[in-house]
Amino acid sequence: MIPMSVDESARAPTSALYPPVEPFAAGHLDVGDGHRLYWEANGNPAGRPALFLHGGPGGGCHADHRRLFDPAAYMIVLFDQRGCGRSLPHSQLQDNTTAHLIADIEALRAMLNVEDWLLLGGSWGAALALAYAQAHPRRARGLVLRGVFAARRCEVDWLYREGGASALFPEAWERFVAPIPPQEREDLVAAYHRRLTGADIAGRMEAARTWCSWESELLTLRPRWRRNGAASAAEIALARIEAHYFVNDSFMPEGALFAGMGAIAHTPGVIVQGRYDVVTPARTAHALHEIWPASQLRIAPDAGHATSEPGICAGLVAATDEMRTL
Numbered sequence: 001m002i003p004m005s006v007d008e009s010a011r012a013p014t015s016a017l018y019p020p021v022e023p024f025a026a027g028h029l030d031v032g033d034g035h036r037l038y039w040e041a042n043g044n045p046a047g048r049p050a051l052f053l054h055g056g057p058g059g060g061c062h063a064d065h066r067r068l069f070d071p072a073a074y075m076i077v078l079f080d081q082r083g084c085g086r087s088l089p090h091s092q093l094q095d096n097t098t099a100h101l102i103a104d105i106e107a108l109r110a111m112l113n114v115e116d117w118l119l120l121g122g123s124w125g126a127a128l129a130l131a132y133a134q135a136h137p138r139r140a141r142g143l144v145l146r147g148v149f150a151a152r153r154c155e156v157d158w159l160y161r162e163g164g165a166s167a168l169f170p171e172a173w174e175r176f177v178a179p180i181p182p183q184e185r186e187d188l189v190a191a192y193h194r195r196l197t198g199a200d201i202a203g204r205m206e207a208a209r210t211w212c213s214w215e216s217e218l219l220t221l222r223p224r225w226r227r228n229g230a231a232s233a234a235e236i237a238l239a240r241i242e243a244h245y246f247v248n249d250s251f252m253p254e255g256a257l258f259a260g261m262g263a264i265a266h267t268p269g270v271i272v273q274g275r276y277d278v279v280t281p282a283r284t285a286h287a288l289h290e291i292w293p294a295s296q297l298r299i300a301p302d303a304g305h306a307t308s309e310p311g312i313c314a315g316l317v318a319a320t321d322e323m324r325t326l
Contacts, residue, residue, distance in 0.1 A: 058241025060085025122146035274303030
């Protein structure tokens with residue numbers, strides 16, 4: 001789902017965040033398949049390791065993401081997933097799957113000589129945090145999740161089929177479906193995927209702009225931003241990679257993340273969920289909490305989806321503060 005880095009007008013409230021920090025180390029990690037991942041480490045080199053997993057898929061990290069953690073207590077690691085942000089090659093879809101991303105996290109952990117770490121992920125980042133923790137339970141010290149996306153078909157349908165979020169945002173939905181001929185609207189993800197991966201560069205950019213505009217209008221409780229003009233490089237990567245993942249069911253069997261919760265049932269976790277999150281409605285976070293004995297569910301009563309929502313931002317910082325004692 002759309003990350004905060006694309007919505008530059010809705011930054012997190014600075015009062016809830018730790019002061020800005022700059023990386024003490026950064027670089028590009030060659031993970032094979034032609035992919036080189038941008039990574040950075042911030043805060044205390046001797047602190048508790050924490051990994052931030054951005055949304056999308058296809059979003060990217062932002063400087064404010066470092067500020068969700070106490071820099072005196074944590075070594076804060078951020079990286080841009082395959083094809084997005086400062087990773088190379090940009091918007092690359094080949095060899096870009098959930099399994100690849102899980103392997104990338106392990107490669108990054110080994111490079112940094114980290115035994116285990118706290119994982120913080122929102123939206124798609126929450127799905128990736130769960131997938132990684134289930135694949136490598138000994139490496140997940142704890143999880144902080146925001147706006148939970150569990151990569152189920154019903155969650156994708158909520159956003160991209162008639163009768164879900166479209167019922168709440170009919171004007172935005174009309175703009176979203178307008179470029180797609182009626183005969184293709186039964187499967188909008190597939191229709192957009194064809195355009196986002198097609199040879200028509202202008203059509204690709206228009207599809208990316210419209211895709212990102214639809215999601216952006218749902219992002220916050222009070223609409224603050226509508227994308228106009230040509231699609232940026234970040235939006236092209238976001239739209240292409242999201243469509244690539246969603247048309248392939250996020251490269252996971254249906255319901256796999258819920259089915260795999262037994263592997264991390266006793267891993268401590270905090271779920272921060274906006275009550276009025278229209279991108280990833282609270283029912284998914286609630287259902288996850290019900291099958292995760294070691295989790296806490298904290299509903300922000302006046303928030304939507306974005307990290308920039310004051311209640312979400314404050315809840316995430318409070319959660320990482322509490323996780324310092326793990």
